[in-house]
Amino acid sequence: MSTFISFILAIISSMLIDNVVLSRFYGICPFLGVSRKVKSSLGMGIAVVFVIILATCICWPIYTYVLVPAGIPFMDTVAYILVIASLVQLVGLFIKKYSPALYKTLGIYLPLITTNCAVLGVVQGNTDQGLTFLNALANGVGTSLGFLVVIVVFSCIRVRLESANTPKAFKGLPIALITAAIMAIAFMGLQGLFSGIKL
Amino acid sequence: MKREKGQTKKNFLKGIIQENPLLVSILGTCPALATTKSLEAAIGMGILFTIVLLCSNVLISLLRKLIPDEIRTPAYIVIIATFVTMVKMFTNAFLPELYSTLGVFISLIVVNCIVLGRAEAYASKNGVFDSFIDALGMGVGYTLSLCLLAFFRELLGTGGFTFGQIFTFIPLTKLIIPGAEKFAISLFQTPAGAFIVFGIVLAVVAFIKNRKAELKAFEAKQAKLKAAEEAKAKLAAQQAQGGQQ
Amino acid sequence: MSQTEYLIIAIVILVILAVTFIVSFVLYQRTPKPKGCEDLKPSDEKCAGCTNDACAFYKEKDSVESIEKKEEK
Numbered sequence A: 001m002s003t004f005i006s007f008i009l010a011i012i013s014s015m016l017i018d019n020v021v022l023s024r025f026y027g028i029c030p031f032l033g034v035s036r037k038v039k040s041s042l043g044m045g046i047a048v049v050f051v052i053i054l055a056t057c058i059c060w061p062i063y064t065y066v067l068v069p070a071g072i073p074f075m076d077t078v079a080y081i082l083v084i085a086s087l088v089q090l091v092g093l094f095i096k097k098y099s100p101a102l103y104k105t106l107g108i109y110l111p112l113i114t115t116n117c118a119v120l121g122v123v124q125g126n127t128d129q130g131l132t133f134l135n136a137l138a139n140g141v142g143t144s145l146g147f148l149v150v151i152v153v154f155s156c157i158r159v160r161l162e163s164a165n166t167p168k169a170f171k172g173l174p175i176a177l178i179t180a181a182i183m184a185i186a187f188m189g190l191q192g193l194f195s196g197i198k199l
Numbered sequence B: 001m002k003r004e005k006g007q008t009k010k011n012f013l014k015g016i017i018q019e020n021p022l023l024v025s026i027l028g029t030c031p032a033l034a035t036t037k038s039l040e041a042a043i044g045m046g047i048l049f050t051i052v053l054l055c056s057n058v059l060i061s062l063l064r065k066l067i068p069d070e071i072r073t074p075a076y077i078v079i080i081a082t083f084v085t086m087v088k089m090f091t092n093a094f095l096p097e098l099y100s101t102l103g104v105f106i107s108l109i110v111v112n113c114i115v116l117g118r119a120e121a122y123a124s125k126n127g128v129f130d131s132f133i134d135a136l137g138m139g140v141g142y143t144l145s146l147c148l149l150a151f152f153r154e155l156l157g158t159g160g161f162t163f164g165q166i167f168t169f170i171p172l173t174k175l176i177i178p179g180a181e182k183f184a185i186s187l188f189q190t191p192a193g194a195f196i197v198f199g200i201v202l203a204v205v206a207f208i209k210n211r212k213a214e215l216k217a218f219e220a221k222q223a224k225l226k227a228a229e230e231a232k233a234k235l236a237a238q239q240a241q242g243g244q245q
Numbered sequence C: 001m002s003q004t005e006y007l008i009i010a011i012v013i014l015v016i017l018a019v020t021f022i023v024s025f026v027l028y029q030r031t032p033k034p035k036g037c038e039d040l041k042p043s044d045e046k047c048a049g050c051t052n053d054a055c056a057f058y059k060e061k062d063s064v065e066s067i068e069k070k071e072e073k
Helices: A003-017 A028-033 A038-070 A073-098 A100-115 A117-128 A133-163 A173-192 B007-016 B029-034 B039-062 B069-094 B096-102 B104-111 B113-123 B128-158 B191-244 C003-030 C056-072
Strands: B160-163 B173-176
Touching: A003 A133, A003 A173, A028 A133, A028 A173, A028 B029, A038 A073, A038 A100, A038 A117, A038 A133, A038 C003, A073 A100, A073 A117, A073 B069, A073 B104, A073 C003, A100 A117, A117 A133, A117 B104, A133 A173, A173 B191, B007 B128, B029 B104, B029 B128, B029 B191, B039 B069, B039 B096, B039 B104, B039 B113, B039 B128, B039 B160, B069 B096, B069 B104, B069 B113, B069 C003, B096 B104, B104 B113, B113 B128, B128 B160, B128 B191
Parallel strands: none
Antiparallel strands: B160 B173
16 A cells, blocks of 8 residues: 555544544543634634644654654653744744734634643654654644544534533533533444555 | 641642532543543542642742743743653653553643643742642542542443552452443443543532532522511611600 | 764753743743734633633633622622
């Protein structure tokens, strides 16, 4: 199988089968918190996609070509969080300076991406599992797209939930979590997606 | 500075009940869902989390006058990341089973909102001892709520509890309710089960909160009515007195 | 290259990363907000479900609520 097809398959598998929010539990906070409005959750999702892909591209070489030869692979977490935090600040700086329209929709939530587990989780998982650069990139792209899909779908459902007649104790977060559980069950159905294809 | 009596106890207990980081403030949900498959993993995660929170809170509280205000957040992130790295190395060396079970989630303590939140909200403004107690309360509260989730998930998912798989220094013991494993619902071991259990626990917490608020409102109303009645009676008595004169 | 040289390079890179973070953080804080965005407030629609008190915005939301409470009294 050509590299390209396996790259695409790896993206799809980390996007749908092993979904970042529903089966790996990264980024639950923004998933539950900032997803009432479809538009703002779309903005947040795209920002996360951007940061995850950039962070993967920077962190993997730092680990492989700097930390491992130097004999200090245990410094990975510190290096990653520094890379992610500076990336978020730089992207925020850029938006603040050159794109007031974008700043208006998501600028204020941008600093929160630093504490989004999805970014650090993906980057750390890539090197913990010893993936090659291409696989790491596929994992990054797939995971972030999975985050985007789930957060947008969930915000659509939540708009409906607002007007639904739920028991008083379940109003707000509890019913959102139950909804997420049903979504997780639905995504479990995708597990056999590649069973016919030899990878 | 004079200390009020019982303030330390209050400070400690608030992290467990009133301001429980997971069940009341709903922070740190990622590890709460991912590491509660078994009671043992939840206890391990809680202990590691508490250690990081204690160390970072104490150090930040010690350095709170040295760190310039403008670069506070970067400094906190670096301090927390350093402690997490240390905890990670110790776990890898002494409890490799715990390390492999928790995996990435040990590193993810760095971005846990609770640690950074406590540093910003408490340790940067209070003394070392207070910060230590605050961190201890928050850590214990978080551990207990993780155990609560893991208790239901393991009990419903496997029909009992298994100890000794992760903490290998205790002998392997299985506490299974006789006949219960036939009725185990394996859904509760999957991610979907985690969401369901967490949702229901939060609903119970919300129910208790609503109940308390209603009771308070009811009492306030009763007190108001009583006061109004007393005032009326007083007025009537005054009027009667005026009539006699 | 020897191990020590690699180590020195790694430490230099880590220090560069830390400096980049601090400089970009300070720059971000000091950059004035663009026109029309000076008084962005947390909307209940977006923030109601979130309780992240590490978020600078959460405190603002808190203070807004407390001000409203005071006004009610």
